[in-house]
Amino acid sequence: MKLMDGKKLSARVKDDVKRQAADLKQTPCLAVVLVGSDPASKLYVEMKEAACKEAGMRARNVKLAETIGEDELIQAIEKLNADDGVHGILVQLPLPKQIAEEKILEAIDPAKDVDGLHPLNAGKLAAGQPVFIPCTPKGIMRLLEEYGVKLEGKHAVVVGRSVLLGKPVAALLLNGNATVTICHSKTKNLDEITKQADVLVAAVGRPKLIGAEMVKDGAVVIDAGTNRLPDGALCGDVDFEAVKDKASLITPVPGGVGPMTIAMLLENTLLAFKNQTLGKEKRRC
Numbered sequence: 393m394k395l396m397d398g399k400k401l402s403a404r405v406k407d408d409v410k411r412q413a414a415d416l417k418q419t420p421c422l423a424v425v426l427v428g429s430d431p432a433s434k435l436y437v438e439m440k441e442a443a444c445k446e447a448g449m450r451a452r453n454v455k456l457a458e459t460i461g462e463d464e465l466i467q468a469i470e471k472l473n474a475d476d477g478v479h480g481i482l483v484q485l486p487l488p489k490q491i492a493e494e495k496i497l498e499a500i501d502p503a504k505d506v507d508g509l510h511p512l513n514a515g516k517l518a519a520g521q522p523v524f525i526p527c528t529p530k531g532i533m534r535l536l537e538e539y540g541v542k543l544e545g546k547h548a549v550v551v552g553r554s555v556l557l558g559k560p561v562a563a564l565l566l567n568g569n570a571t572v573t574i575c576h577s578k579t580k581n582l583d584e585i586t587k588q589a590d591v592l593v594a595a596v597g598r599p600k601l602i603g604a605e606m607v608k609d610g611a612v613v614i615d616a617g618t619n620r621l622p623d624g625a626l627c628g629d630v631d632f633e634a635v636k637d638k639a640s641l642i643t644p645v646p647g648g649v650g651p652m653t654i655a656m657l658l659e660n661t662l663l664a665f666k667n668q669t670l671g672k673e674k675r676r677c
């Protein structure tokens with residue numbers, strides 16, 4: 393078993409973004425919208441803002457009340473869309489129950505959609521012509537590339553079908569010529585399917601769902617779960633101790649997929665800035 397070190401790779405990506413940002417005449421700016429005061433979301437937002445600043449970019453913090461209405465939130469986003477000093481917009485999810493997430497994501501200018509969650513960007517990814525790729529799936533693909541995992545003809549199994557993770561990572565694996573199976577809460581005989589995976593991506597948010605008996609010998613195992621246990625410890629969707637000796641490559645939690653998310657957000661913010669300021673030709677990431 394070999395660990396896939398997301399901490400090390402993300403540090404390299406962040407350094408690269410910082411170097412590129414230092415060469416620009418203007419400073420890229422990411423607006424981070426936080427609705428309410430959920431402690432986990434607050435922490436993620438703070439980490440994203442701090443990472444922006446460390447990379448020499450600006451972060452604009454937009455804090456809105458838990459009780460905000462859909463129309464008011466859309467107005468706040470439209471203001472950011474119209475602001476030439478803002479190059480990227482991220483609305484931290486999940487949003488309070490009274491707000492339909494899809495309406496909010498659709499309100500973001502696709503050119504500033506550094507999360508890649510606007511239907512236009514999701515559609516481009518599904519069509520094999522990505523512009524902004526959602527950060528965690530993009531980070532997973534970068535890890536696979538870094539560790540020399542060849543996808544062509546491999547069976548990739550994704551457990552989870554969220555808009556944020558399961559669906560985009562499945563699209564990326566498919567674009568990489570893997571044969572892709574997506575499993576979810578209604579899938580029958582989950583273990584029979586996961587056992588066939590050459591590359592297994594767990595992205596459901598259920599602590600230690602993937603046990604040793606669900607993993608093929610030599611599989612590459614990507615754990616995109618970040619679950620907080622009652623004692624406060626972080627735990628993935630994979631039972632790491634049980635699976636580690638079966639996997640050829642495996643991501644730890646913490647220190648695997650997690651740090652890659654923020655690094656990819658910085659890359660996407662830089663890309664948004666370049667697309668908006670350096671001529672018309674759209675750059676791909």
Ligand code: GUN
Pocket residue numbers: 482483484485486507527528556653
């Ligand atoms: N909540 C958990 N992960 C993410 C993410 O990647 N983007 C946004 N906007 N919200 C999240």
